[in-house]
Amino acid sequence: MPKVYNFGAGPAKMPEEVYEIIRNEFTNFEGSGISLLETSHRSSTYLKLNKExxxxxxxxxxxxxxxxxxxxxxxxxxxxxxxxxxLISRTGTADYVVTGAWSAKAAKEAKKYGKVNLVIPPTDRYVNIPDQSQWNLDPNASYVHICTNETIHGVEYDFIPDTKGVPLVADMSSNFMSKKVDVSKFGVIYGGAQKNIGTSGVALVIVREDLLNQTLPICPSILDWTINAKNDSILNTPPMFAIYIMGRVLQWIERQGGLDVMAELATKKSSLIYNIIEESNGFYCAPVAKNVRSKMNIPFRIGSIEGNDALEKEFLKGAEALGLIQLKGHRDVGGIRASTYNAVTLEEVQALANYMKDFYKKHSK
Structure with missing residues (x-):
């Protein structure tokens, strides 16, 4: 079997070094003689990890x-x-900037609890982020919600919106910890861990303290940020192993040199793929506008912007034969998608780039 190069969008590749750490600690965590899987969430061992x-x-x-x-x-x-x-209790309304499938899902969910204002007009194709001059922000909104990187459509913000004092809430699930972010510009940042900072089972939430104590009475305690903050994320038995893995991945990022290094690598890796697309004379087609192309998730088609099913199937089959896996585009958009998260190495992306060049040479005639 060839070496596997995992370009999955999530659950995604984790650093090989972290796997080695997990193997070594799995049955004897922190010298306790038992696995974290069987350790009490009230123990000093877990409390120490929670703080770390x-x-x-x-x-x-x-x-x-x-x-x-x-x-x-x-x-x-x-x-x-x-x-x-x-958050919506303050005014009963919220602004949602829908730039892809995930922000659309977030807006749909929010409609259950209050009025949702769609800041930009709905569309069937998510390929750009309109200039803020075109946004219809409601000054009465309780908050403004964005998704900083749309995993499915490959649209990533290249700016932090100015919300005129209304708290900005950001879903950063798929570009968390890929670059430095000025947290003070946001009221809330959140995201699932399984794309860029760990495995499934846990969401990381960073919330400004003045936004606590505004919870709707119908909010379940398990989703109540105020209650969970008071209990230091140990209201009940938390997803301890997922939190542990997230911590080990974040410590790995720190050892690599931190977020400046991650951002530099993200640019190098994504540029390898985007450059091949641009230089293919239309053989490879990236639908997203250049200024908002994601550095984490790169969707593209073969043959035309609408794709060529036969060629794309052949591309995916050939890729898997070389160990280049999980490249199939999301079922909602089709095509091909390469996710180049922090744990995906430059060498692995180069292997995909080489295959793309070879496939182009073979089929572009």
């Missing part, structure tokens, strides 16, 4: 002291409900 993971999040993102760091079950979609349940 919070601390590495705070160091990497330089999180101000007036923000709480929470580890919650339910993944990113759980937070689609938690955001309005915790």
């Amino acid at each position: 993971v919070q601390d590495v999040v705070r160091r990497l993102l330089n999180v101000p002291q007036n923000y709480k760091i929470l580890f919650l079950a339910g993944g990113g979609q759980g937070q689609f409900a938690a955001v309005p349940l915790n």
